[in-house]
Amino acid sequence: MPVVAQAFGPCAIGHRVRVLSKAVARAIDALRRGWPVNVGGLSVLAIETCDDDAMTAFAATGVLLSASRAATLKLTNQIDASGEGVLIEAAPWLDLSGARALADPALDLATPMKGPFRVLPLAETKAASAALELARLAGLLPAFLISNGEAECDVTVDDLWAYEMPDALRIVSRARLPVAGAEDATMVAFRGRDAGQEHVALIIGEPNGSVPLVRLHSECLTGDVFGSLKCDCGPQLQQALRLIGDSGWGMLLYLRQEGRGIGLINKLRAYQLQDQGFDTVDANLRLGLPVDARGYAIAARMLSLMGQDRVRLLTNNPAKVAGLEAAGIVVTERVPHVLPPNPHNVAYLDTKRVRTGHI
Ligand SMILES: Nc1nc2c(ncn2[C@@H]2O[C@H](COP(=O)(O)OP(=O)(O)OP(=O)(O)O)[C@@H](O)[C@H]2O)c(=O)[nH]1
Numbered sequence: 096m097p098v099v100a101q102a103f104g105p106c107a108i109g110h111r112v113r114v115l116s117k118a119v120a121r122a123i124d125a126l127r128r129g130w131p132v133n134v135g136g137l138s139v140l141a142i143e144t145c146d147d148d149a150m151t152a153f154a155a156t157g158v159l160l161s162a163s164r165a166a167t168l169k170l171t172n173q174i175d176a177s178g179e180g181v182l183i184e185a186a187p188w189l190d191l192s193g194a195r196a197l198a199d200p201a202l203d204l205a206t207p208m209k210g211p212f213r214v215l216p217l218a219e220t221k222a223a224s225a226a227l228e229l230a231r232l233a234g235l236l237p238a239f240l241i242s243n244g245e246a247e248c249d250v251t252v253d254d255l256w257a258y259e260m261p262d263a264l265r266i267v268s269r270a271r272l273p274v275a276g277a278e279d280a281t282m283v284a285f286r287g288r289d290a291g292q293e294h295v296a297l298i299i300g301e302p303n304g305s306v307p308l309v310r311l312h313s314e315c316l317t318g319d320v321f322g323s324l325k326c327d328c329g330p331q332l333q334q335a336l337r338l339i340g341d342s343g344w345g346m347l348l349y350l351r352q353e354g355r356g357i358g359l360i361n362k363l364r365a366y367q368l369q370d371q372g373f374d375t376v377d378a379n380l381r382l383g384l385p386v387d388a389r390g391y392a393i394a395a396r397m398l399s400l401m402g403q404d405r406v407r408l409l410t411n412n413p414a415k416v417a418g419l420e421a422a423g424i425v426v427t428e429r430v431p432h433v434l435p436p437n438p439h440n441v442a443y444l445d446t447k448r449v450r451t452g453h454i
């Protein structure tokens with residue numbers, strides 16, 4: 096099968112998705128700047144980025160937290176917290192530092208929480224989930240002030256769903272890129288319609304009729320660039336390039352899913368909590384974020400744009416195999432990708448095996 100079969104082919108996605116992703120991009124920008132956003136009829140202001148003036152002008156009636164953050168704060172005993180979000184009444188005495196203490200777990204162990212807080216019924220559950228998902232996409236703490244007021248920036252729940260659709264992805268450029276350990280390599284760059292994160296693939300060697308050896312590598316700035324010893328990403332990246340080269344041919348997909356999809360800043364927050372004794376799973380949950388927010392539909396789309404629908408997958412993570420297969424790629428074999436531990440990552444690797452199903 097030809098590599099990069101549909102390189103510059105027409106993209107089936109039309110005007111509608113472009114318009115929808117504009118709304119989401121604007122909402123992400125507004126949240127990062129500390130401006131209110133209307134998500135599916137719910138006015139929200141991100142606690143992490145708003146200032147005193149914005150908070151006063153917003154006249155909050157409530158605070159929206161994710162269920163896992165509310166559980167950490169022991170605020171879910173009053174309700175069934177099986178849903179995504181938990182709404183708390185904004186007591187008249189709640190100021191910005193009190194709101195930040197609800198949002199940010201960094202000080203949980205150092206500062207006793209104020210209170211009491213009263214949990215309110217949450218009617219707009221879909222909008223609340225969408226707002227929490229927007230916070231993750233914006234790389235912010237998933238915690239909002241809520242009000243009945245107006246917001247200039249509007250986004251619907253459908254907009255958000257469409258934003259993450261992989262169909263809009265296309266190949267925008269490719270070039271030969273000899274790298275250490277794999278001189279016969281070509282980098283292919285992909286871009287979505289929203290021009291957000293750019294994903295890349297490194298094709299190593301030439302197609303030889305065999306099913307390619309493929310590595311899905313999730314971005315890890317700390318490990319990939321700085322050689323962090325807290326995880327195994329850096330050595331896994333280098334070893335993957337060598338193994339793909341040795342196998343004859345294959346590809347490494349470099350997916351912009353920093354911190355298992357929570358972003359660099361939230362990953363550093365999780366590391367700070369790990370220094371307080373929480374493992375990689377509990378640290379994410381205390382932040383109110385998913386343990387693993389990655390999806391593999393984008394990876395599947397990248398493979399199909401490169402003309403590949405069957406792969407031998409280099410991973411210890413069964414969720415990657417399942418995610419790729421669910422998105423239409425046949426995984427003919429899972430090839431283990433184990434590297435020796437070091438004193439800094441041995442507990443992390445154990446947690447991956449015990450708590451997140453890695454083999
Ligand atoms: N949130 C969070 N992300 C982490 C942490 N350590 C590494 N990561 C991220 O995890 C991703 C790598 O995922 P891993 O769980 O190590 O491995 P995997 O990709 O699921 O599985 P393999 O294919 O077997 O390597 C990268 O995006 C890293 O940035 C951590 O403690 N917290």
Ligand SMILES: [Zn+2]
Pocket residue numbers: 315317318319326327328329
């Ligand atoms: Zn890493």
